[in-house]
Amino acid sequence: LYAAHKKIYVRSTSGLFARWRWTLVWLTQVIFFGLPWLTWNGRQAVLLHLVERKFYIFSWVFWPQDVLFLSVLLIISAYSLFFFTAVAGRLWCGYACPQTVYTEIFQWIEEKIEGDHVARAKLDKAPMSGRKFAIKSLKYMVWAVFALWTGFTLVSYFSPVKELLASIPTFGFGPWERFWIFFYGTFTFVFAGSLREQVCRYMCPYARFQSVMFDPDTMVVTYDEARGEPRGFRRRGEDPAAARGECIDCGICVQVCPTGVDIRNGLQYECIGCGVCIDACDPIMDKLNQPRGLVRYTTENALKQGWETSEITHHIMRPRTLIYGTILIGIIMAFFWGLFARIPMRVDVIRDRTPTGREVSGGMVENDYMLRFMNMTESTQTFVISVDGLDGIHISSDKQQVTVDPLRNQEEIMVVQAPKESGQVGSNRIYFEIVSVDDPNMKRREKAAFLYPK
Amino acid sequence: MADFISGFWDLYVAGFVAFSLLLCLILMFANMTSQESGAPQLQGHVWDENLREYNNPLPRWWLILFVGTVLFSIVYLVIYPGFGNRKSTPENDAGLRREYAEEIRQAKAAPNNLEKYAGTQNLAALATDKDAMATGQRLFLTYCTQCHGSSGRGSKGYPNLTDNDWLYGSSPEVIRTSISEGRAGNMTPFKGVLSDAEIKMMADYVLALSKGKSEEPDYAQAKGIYMQRCVTCHGVEGKGSFLSFEATDIGAPNLTDDIWLFGGDLETIIDGIKTGHNEPMPAIKPMPTWKLFLDDAKLNLLAAYVYSLSKK
Numbered sequence: 001l002y003a004a005h006k007k008i009y010v011r012s013t014s015g016l017f018a019r020w021r022w023t024l025v026w027l028t029q030v031i032f033f034g035l036p037w038l039t040w041n042g043r044q045a046v047l048l049h050l051v052e053r054k055f056y057i058f059s060w061v062f063w064p065q066d067v068l069f070l071s072v073l074l075i076i077s078a079y080s081l082f083f084f085t086a087v088a089g090r091l092w093c094g095y096a097c098p099q100t101v102y103t104e105i106f107q108w109i110e111e112k113i114e115g116d117h118v119a120r121a122k123l124d125k126a127p128m129s130g131r132k133f134a135i136k137s138l139k140y141m142v143w144a145v146f147a148l149w150t151g152f153t154l155v156s157y158f159s160p161v162k163e164l165l166a167s168i169p170t171f172g173f174g175p176w177e178r179f180w181i182f183f184y185g186t187f188t189f190v191f192a193g194s195l196r197e198q199v200c201r202y203m204c205p206y207a208r209f210q211s212v213m214f215d216p217d218t219m220v221v222t223y224d225e226a227r228g229e230p231r232g233f234r235r236r237g238e239d240p241a242a243a244r245g246e247c248i249d250c251g252i253c254v255q256v257c258p259t260g261v262d263i264r265n266g267l268q269y270e271c272i273g274c275g276v277c278i279d280a281c282d283p284i285m286d287k288l289n290q291p292r293g294l295v296r297y298t299t300e301n302a303l304k305q306g307w308e309t310s311e312i313t314h315h316i317m318r319p320r321t322l323i324y325g326t327i328l329i330g331i332i333m334a335f336f337w338g339l340f341a342r343i344p345m346r347v348d349v350i351r352d353r354t355p356t357g358r359e360v361s362g363g364m365v366e367n368d369y370m371l372r373f374m375n376m377t378e379s380t381q382t383f384v385i386s387v388d389g390l391d392g393i394h395i396s397s398d399k400q401q402v403t404v405d406p407l408r409n410q411e412e413i414m415v416v417q418a419p420k421e422s423g424q425v426g427s428n429r430i431y432f433e434i435v436s437v438d439d440p441n442m443k444r445r446e447k448a449a450f451l452y453p454k
Numbered sequence: 455m456a457d458f459i460s461g462f463w464d465l466y467v468a469g470f471v472a473f474s475l476l477l478c479l480i481l482m483f484a485n486m487t488s489q490e491s492g493a494p495q496l497q498g499h500v501w502d503e504n505l506r507e508y509n510n511p512l513p514r515w516w517l518i519l520f521v522g523t524v525l526f527s528i529v530y531l532v533i534y535p536g537f538g539n540r541k542s543t544p545e546n547d548a549g550l551r552r553e554y555a556e557e558i559r560q561a562k563a564a565p566n567n568l569e570k571y572a573g574t575q576n577l578a579a580l581a582t583d584k585d586a587m588a589t590g591q592r593l594f595l596t597y598c599t600q601c602h603g604s605s606g607r608g609s610k611g612y613p614n615l616t617d618n619d620w621l622y623g624s625s626p627e628v629i630r631t632s633i634s635e636g637r638a639g640n641m642t643p644f645k646g647v648l649s650d651a652e653i654k655m656m657a658d659y660v661l662a663l664s665k666g667k668s669e670e671p672d673y674a675q676a677k678g679i680y681m682q683r684c685v686t687c688h689g690v691e692g693k694g695s696f697l698s699f700e701a702t703d704i705g706a707p708n709l710t711d712d713i714w715l716f717g718g719d720l721e722t723i724i725d726g727i728k729t730g731h732n733e734p735m736p737a738i739k740p741m742p743t744w745k746l747f748l749d750d751a752k753l754n755l756l757a758a759y760v761y762s763l764s765k766k
Contacts (some may be wrong), residue, residue, distance in 0.1 A: 229560030
């Protein structure tokens, strides 16, 4: 009726690609676990405050109006994925994806507690005993603590971490905080602890559309079939030139594979491109006095045409990668330009729908406006308001300066006066200019209509 | 589902839903394989020249998930409720309707924020209450802006509320009466009573009053007519009904200042004297009878807010 899950006992490896992965594990996790603890100007440096609908990120405070930055960030992520995948396959899957990273961490814990892959398989087969129970419980305990800490860290991006920390002893979290700590913790535990490669094989949609981003010049983990086949065990002293391939069929590449595939069957959707089989095979080749790279990062074309490394690198520059790369750099530059040119203040000018305007003494016409100020900074701002666009136009209400508290909206009614003869009956274009007293760069110029009644 | 006239359609839709759910399960179980060993089975179709599909057994967790979603949808349909003509009421509804009913209940049970202003006697004191005035401003922007402008400075035919010039009186109590009862002008049309030439003469006199020149000999005849026709409402000095008689129900304006409700040019004034400013149907007032629409709390807040506008 169904296929029972066959547990994979991964043999651990060391080598260049394992080092790369551990570097990225450290890098991503130091950032993930560390960021919430940083302080910036007396507040949490990174806090995504959903209730206030404000994202505090170092010196920035993003409002819902800044959602463009988020979408551009997602576009950058998507293009990075396209670019890196076109160049060297599933780099994200193999080195940086949380599924890979947490599986790596959980496996490390597992290996420290239960022993290597052989010991683990043996332990699982053994009947339940006091020792087995103790080992297993210890492993699950350590996993659970780590998983809960992960959940706690996730929530601390959304709730101030100091208050969360203070709630631990009494378990005084809010209902949603409690839910997310356990939800995220449970999923970390289940995904990284037991589901592991099944997430990549069955759940992750990305594995299924990777092929559209590959082309014959994409670097992928490849078994050099021409060199390795026919595979077979070699007796000591046997003529190396015997009609045998260099693969001695030791099976170590299969033992180390986290998704349980045999790389020698060619490119498969289960292969997450982590390169552990390369790390495993190279020392075997060294022992056999054969050149390294029976399994290596190479391209389909290179394999077919016997290219040197320089030719492979030459082919990295091709229309697909150049276009991805250009767009990516362009969007990244636009993103940072937008970020630094961002004016943390907005004004909406809303003219009264009715009345259309009133005549007042002195041959003047008056219009009423509601100005909605949005102070997106963390300091109190005073804005000076002026109008232009018609001869003799000016603000006739008492207030021409508005002080807005930090991170607040404020509405102010402004009355604008202009001489009767300055414009024509109907709508006339005018401009409100709003400048911060403290920062002349914090300036907005808003269009508005000034109506002369019939 | 209660929107259908005939009960047949309830059954029709329910039948379809049940059939779809059943079909999901049938399709699922009819098409899966259990073979785990041996040569892999193929689905039999070929795409793009050489792409064939394995017919592999499903992972157990996936199968449980699939059956689970079907069970979930049955439970959901019953609880929501979305099956047959079982009607949704706040009591049996697990979704928005119950939440909505709950929110309404809470809102009704909670002490209404504005309720506390319903019995306010001292409107002048209320006008200095910052919170109350913030609410007052919101009410003003909702109900009054259309005619008086969001600044309260009025427009043609609708008085400026910020200038401390009052037709009916400046006390907050009179303002409250103006709001709750509504106001309409009481200026009689003089067409037919006075000749066109006399009306023109009176308009000139009104302008002279506003400029303080009414005592000049040129206006002697006009003053005679004024004392006969206009003095009852506008008063001997032309200062209007409130300043002259403290009358809070006539609303005759002060003619000696330069504040004009409808416009200060000769033509408008002639027009005003000719056609008057009273309403043919007293029920339809330019200033509506707001008590028909707003409760005491809102009337108090608005009166205090309007009062505060003139005190700024």
